[in-house]
Amino acid sequence: GxxxxxxxxxxxxxxxxxxxxxxxxxxxxxxxxxxxxxxxxxxxxxxxxxxxxxxxxxxxxxxxxxxxxxxxxxxxxxxxxxxxxxxxxxxxxxxxxxxxxxxxxxxxxxxxxxxxxxxxxxxxxxxxxxxxxxxxxxxxxxxxxxxxxxxxxxxxxxxxxxxxxxxxxxxxxxxxxxGEPDEVAERLVRATRLHARVAAAAQRRVLAAGALARPPQAGRHLYVDLDPLRPALTARGVGDSQDLEDFLGERLGMPAPGGHRFGDELGALRVRLSTGPLLGSTQQERMTSLTAPDALELPHVERALNMFGSAFDDLRAAARRMEPPR
Missing domain, CATH: 3.40.640.10 (Type I PLP-dependent aspartate aminotransferase-like (Major domain))
Incomplete structure (x- = not known):
């Protein structure tokens, strides 16, 4: 059936x-x-x-x-x-x-x-x-x-x-x-706390740029809707989620699978963004992120989040320039 x-x-x-x-x-x-x-x-x-x-x-x-x-x-x-x-x-x-x-x-x-x-x-x-x-x-x-x-x-x-x-x-x-031994349970708690902090920080940057994303409640990702920034994206040749995947993947330097891969309409400008790439580019950086009291204060995490946010800030600035004068 x-x-x-x-x-x-x-x-x-x-x-x-x-x-x-x-x-x-x-x-x-x-x-x-x-x-x-x-x-x-x-x-x-x-x-x-x-x-x-x-x-x-x-x-x-x-x-x-x-x-x-x-x-x-x-x-x-x-x-x-x-x-x-x-x-x-x-x-x-x-x-x-x-x-x-x-x-x-x-x-x-x-x-x-x-x-x-x-x-x-x-x-x-x-x-x-x-x-x-x-x-x-x-x-x-x-x-x-x-x-x-x-x-x-x-x-x-x-x-x-x-x-x-x-x-x-x-x-x-x-x-x-x-069997959920203590070391596995403890690592899961630390990893979940880390991804939660980074996901919330990424969502704040997305919202500040004028895009949309529900507050992440679980997992290691967030789902972003960039339709409010469509005029700026259209000016850059982005007309659907496949274009958006290619565009953001290059700008962010990380996978940005478009919503069409998750059953969404191709014309919807949505992407799934993982928090993993924001934790570091090496095993050592990722382990440092996992064990740090506050990973958001680590230079490599701060740098990754700033680069992440700047990609959306640029689109927001372009969208504002395209708005008709009031």
Whole structure:
């Protein structure tokens, strides 16, 4: 059956579904957050798919969202889960960044499995918060039902047929971090605090330049909307998110994947910006950032943030020069 995804969503979701031969439909998200579909838009999309002869079966969502770095309020998530349940959809909840809340004492994060345990499979990519990208491993928790047991068995059959086995060193590392030893937990807390500080500083620079970005609440990135600076960007030959990706990638000296890679419209001037490149260009600089009492005071972090901000300040200055006189 068809797969429904929020717009925007992680870059890998739609390609994976299409590799399986599944049609993908993107559903708009609420104004206050990303990661979950607007419940009314979800119901309308399901109705439209069925009117066209389709069979929507699966909704994928995220409670600590990539790319928007937002956490949906519990009531918003509940409405989306309730709408999905009413339409008979199974839910896959990607909770890769769940353990990276920037303000854990102020942010309420509830997963859909806590609301509808029989309808939700929880997926976590351990190379998000726990393991380096060179050690790819993920964990899935299926519903504790007969149907969930059958789904798990079918998933294992497919993975076996594909030869998708974990190498012994990767399996050992995954088992170790899943035990949450003190050194892993402490490093995660330090890393989360560091990325939260840098993400907030980057967002302040984006907003000061007149662009838009929701306050980052989780993860190691922020999602920026540069539509308010469109006239200045148009003057530089930037007309869509692919142009914007190329333009900012060169100006910032870091990857700046456009929103089209996350299911957004090509014409929308949005990019996902990671905080990692702002922490240093060498392993030593990154480690210094991780252990410093205040990384924002480090020369290499301050320099990176200033360069980051200047790219947007230049666009803001150009946009102001193009404004008609008052």
């Amino acid at each position: 068809e797969v429904l995804l929020p717009r925007p969503c992680p870059a890998w979701w739609a390609p994976q579904a299409r590799l399986l031969g599944r049609a993908v439909y993107h559903v708009p998200t609420p104004a206050e957050c990303g990661g979950v579909p607007d419940p009314y838009a979800l119901l309308e999309t399901v109705r439209r798919i069925r009117d066209e002869g389709g069979t929507p079966r699966l909704l994928v969502l995220s409670v600590a969202d990539d790319p928007t770095a937002t956490v949906p309020p519990p009531e918003v998530l509940h409405e989306a889960v309730e709408a999905a349940a009413d339409e008979g959809l199974h839910i896959v909840s990607d909770e890769t960044w769940r353990d990276t809340l920037h303000r854990p004492h102020d942010t309420v994060l509830i997963g859909p499995a806590e609301m509808a345990p029989d309808r939700v499979t929880v997926l976590t990519d351990l190379s998000g918060a726990f393991l380096p990208p060179s050690l790819p491993a993920a964990v899935a928790r299926f519903p504790a039902t007969a149907w969930g047991t059958a789904l798990r068995a079918r998933t294992l059959d497919v993975l076996t047929a594909l030869g998708a086995f974990l190498a012994a060193p990767v399996a050992a590392a995954a088992a170790y971090v899943l």
